Amino acid sequence: MICKITPYLLIPVFVLLGCDGGTNNDTSAISYLQSEATILSSYYGLDELPPPIMILCQGLGSVGEDGMPVTFSEQIDAESLIPEIFAVQTADSSWAVPSCATLRPADEPLELRTVLLTGPFGTLDAQPLGVEVVGDLLDVEGKTLKGLRSGITPLEAGPSVLLAELFDPQTEGLRGECPDQTTQVVQLTWEGGVTGPNGSALAEPQRQAVTVLLENGENVTPIALADDDPDNFVHACLQADSPAVSVTVAAGYFHDPGDDANPATSAMVVPGNE
Numbered sequence: 001m002i003c004k005i006t007p008y009l010l011i012p013v014f015v016l017l018g019c020d021g022g023t024n025n026d027t028s029a030i031s032y033l034q035s036e037a038t039i040l041s042s043y044y045g046l047d048e049l050p051p052p053i054m055i056l057c058q059g060l061g062s063v064g065e066d067g068m069p070v071t072f073s074e075q076i077d078a079e080s081l082i083p084e085i086f087a088v089q090t091a092d093s094s095w096a097v098p099s100c101a102t103l104r105p106a107d108e109p110l111e112l113r114t115v116l117l118t119g120p121f122g123t124l125d126a127q128p129l130g131v132e133v134v135g136d137l138l139d140v141e142g143k144t145l146k147g148l149r150s151g152i153t154p155l156e157a158g159p160s161v162l163l164a165e166l167f168d169p170q171t172e173g174l175r176g177e178c179p180d181q182t183t184q185v186v187q188l189t190w191e192g193g194v195t196g197p198n199g200s201a202l203a204e205p206q207r208q209a210v211t212v213l214l215e216n217g218e219n220v221t222p223i224a225l226a227d228d229d230p231d232n233f234v235h236a237c238l239q240a241d242s243p244a245v246s247v248t249v250a251a252g253y254f255h256d257p258g259d260d261a262n263p264a265t266s267a268m269v270v271p272g273n274e
């Protein structure tokens with residue numbers, strides 16, 4: 001078996017294959033790759049924020065501004081979060097400072113990695129170009145994320161899955177979310193908040209659009225979707241003993257706040273941070 005240094009998202013596959021690097025020179029390289037923080041996505045979600053933004057931003061954001069969730073590979077220290085540590089490059093290559101930066105509404109214990117930025121970022125015809133962390137935004141381990149930057153998923157796009165994390169159903173923050181017979185939970189992190197069509201609740205069509213490949217080669221559908229609140233995290237509740245390996249979502253079922261539906265999207269399953 002050939003075990004080379006692998007991109008971060010492929011590491012769990014190699015661990016499953018017995019290539020954990022524990023006895024060879026790859027160990028330091030793998031831990032380096034695992035600690036490499038990135039912006040997973042900056043998603044130009046809405047160009048006309050509705051009134052609930054006043055609650056999410058506690059008076060800082062404004063109705064009618066743009067909303068852009070920025071999702072990090074690491075969980076974020078809320079204490080370090082202020083709007084001025086982000087800069088958004090607008091279509092004319094000037095830089096806009098967000099009016100608000102908040103972890104709400106994705107602020108439950110296992111979430112905390114998506115920062116909602118609001119501000120005057122652009123329009124459908126003049127979309128923002130990029131986001132940069134220009135101050136000391138800290139992750140939960142106290143490491144600075146200053147200097148990270150990313151391009152932007154355009155307004156007309158639908159949401160993709162960024163991260164699929166495996167948890168025990170009894171994990172703090174998950175308990176009671178899934179049906180009793182659930183044996184494992186895959187927490188899906190999407191680029192932006194997801195619902196059914198026209199803001200409807202997640203329902204049977206969304207559940208059936210999710211396919212989970214197990215380590216034993218079987219494909220299963222979640223027995224339920226949970227955490228149906230207005231954020232970008234969804235729990236796929238599984239009733240299966242073999243561990244989840246990857247998740248695939250069929251195109252056209254999960255809608256963003258602008259009502260754009262998801263493209264076909266998939267992610268390798270990684271161990272969840274508890």
Ligand SMILES: [Ca+2]
Pocket residue numbers: 105106107108111227229231233
């Ligand atoms: Ca939630």
Ligand SMILES: [Ca+2]
Pocket residue numbers: 044045154155156157158256258260
């Ligand atoms: Ca969109």
Ligand SMILES: [Ca+2]
Pocket residue numbers: 226227228229230231232233234
């Ligand atoms: Ca949710």
